[in-house]
Amino acid sequence: MTDLAIDVGGTKTLVAVFEDDSVKPSEVDRFPTDPYAGLENFITRLSKVCAKYVDPSNVRYWGLCTAGAVDVSTGRLIWSPNLGWKDVNLYERLSQLFGNQGIVENDCNAAAYGEWSARPGIDSLVYVTVSTGIGMGIVSSGRIIRGSHGAAGEIGHTTVLPDGPECTCGRRGCLQAIAGGRGLSSQVERLLGKRLSTEEIIDLAREGEPEYVEIVVKGAMFLGRFLANMIDALDPAVLVIGGSLGKNPHYRKLVVDFFAKFYYILPDKTVVIEPPSAEPDPGIIGVLQLSRSMGVRKNEKSDKIFSS
Ligand SMILES: [Zn+2]
Structure with a gap:
């Protein structure tokens, strides 16, 4: 078989x-x-x-x-x-x-289901992928949460900064226009006049180049705050952050640190953030x-x- x-x-x-x-x-x-x-x-x-x-x-x-x-x-x-x-x-x-x-x-729904199935005993899980764009899948009690129009988890185009950077969808200030890979590259090109890969941009920020630090930290701050708000709303057992940018150690640490700063702390509430394991x-x-x-x-x- x-x-x-x-x-x-x-x-x-x-x-x-x-x-x-x-x-x-x-x-x-x-x-x-x-x-x-x-x-x-x-x-x-x-x-x-x-x-x-x-x-x-x-x-x-x-x-x-x-x-x-x-x-x-x-x-x-x-x-x-x-x-x-x-x-x-x-x-x-x-x-x-x-x-x-x-x-x-x-693919995000499938990834969420894959990560959920790789963790026996977990009731609910949110999978967020951060790479060129940003997406999400939600599994609760073994079911993928799709929403009424199959569009649940489309977090990349939620407005987090009105009048912020222009997005590929034609609007401004979408989460992925600020914190996604293409968004970071577009901001560097527009503000600094350089065409660089996402990895190069993160490396320059990690090395302490001030213009790059500003763009990368701002992206991580918006993403960390968004994820904290979302986890406060959904309260899953586990948040998995994947995608090439989500797995980048420097960017991931920045995002998780901002998450810790913004999420709503309650007694007995433990937020588990893990890398993908499937x-x-x-x-x-x-x-x-x-x-x-x-x-x-x-x-x-x-x-x-x-x-x-
Ligand atoms: Zn957009």
């Missing part, structure tokens, strides 16, 4: 193969997503990579996660600014390859576990998980 988990990122796609009921992959592979070559081109390359490790007719369950708004009831990707794909039924396309026992999920990737473990749990429900009810 072979299960397949796929995480489609803006830059690279991760494929992992799992035998029987193991949560340790027997095979892991990566390839460039190259989304602007088009969806059909991507599907062809994906099927070739998967075929190296698994006979498509032998896949038991498959799961795919990706950045963007996903209608999980149909497996349709509504819109992904990172990939440039719009109104694509990924479930239909993948089920043509691997059968209809699969799920399509938003390997090879929280989203991969999330879609693996979701597809398996959907599979259980599928066998109970009908031959198809979705009516497409």
Whole structure:
């Protein structure tokens, strides 16, 4: 019995193969997503990579996660600014390859579920990813909290500083325009006239370069304060901060220090902040576990998980 988990990122796609009921992959592979070559081109390359490790007719369950708004009831990707794909039924396309026992999920939701499933005994968990943008997934009592429009956790575009830096969404002062990777780079370019990677910017701040310290500390302050307010509102058992920028030791420490300064302290309230622990990737473990749990429900009810 072979299960397949796929995480489609803006830059690279991760494929992992799992035998029987193991949560340790027997095979892991990566390839460039190259989304602007088009969806059909991507599907062809994906099927070739998967075929190296698994006979498509032998896949038991498959799961795919990706950045963007996903209608999980149909497996349709509504819109992904990172990939440039719009109104694509990924479930239909993948089920043509691997059968209809699969799920399509938003990557932050999948990552939250993956981290939750990696911590037995935890009731609720919030996963925040801080990289180019900022996103969040929420799991409570084993359920992903999606909201009424499937848009719960879209924290990157919440306004934290009216009239602040311009965001890719066209508005000003969004959380990710101030504290996300692209936001930090844009501010450095606009204020200091330099084009630098997020890592270079954080390194210059860590070395004490005043202009960079100001931008980076301001970003961390807004993010730490936002997370403190959010944790005060939701009170999860664990907050996991992931993403390339969220895992950067210098930036992470700044954010966590600001968090500690702003959150509301109550007797017996313990806030647990942890790095991601699900390997090879929280989203991969999330879609693996979701597809398996959907599979259980599928066998109970009908031959198809979705009516497409
Ligand atoms: Zn925005």
